[in-house]
Amino acid sequence: MPRYEVAEDLSEKIRDLSRARQSLIEEIEAMMFYDERSDATKDSDLKHVMEHNRDDEKEHAVLLLEWLRRHDPALDKELKETLFSKKEIKELGD
DSSP: OOOSSOGGGSOHHHHHHHHHHHHHHHHHHHHHHHHHHHHHOOOHHHHHHHHHHHHHHHHHHHHHHHHHHHHOHHHHHHHHHHTTOOSOGGGSOO
């Protein structure tokens, strides 16, 4: 995982948040890879496998997001205000 500060200078909390955030990035990247591969293949069995794998990555991403929500109060606040809102996207945020 990329480091911008010396790990020894960071608290365990920040190191764990960084681990979870980097893992979330990697899960989202995996979803993108599987989407592209399933879209590109002509083999229906391979397409099925790729789509299945992609959907597993979505579960992993959501679990990480939930962990982050529970450990980052500002993220928790933003998610509660935005997710599942009935507002238009342009009405959300600052």
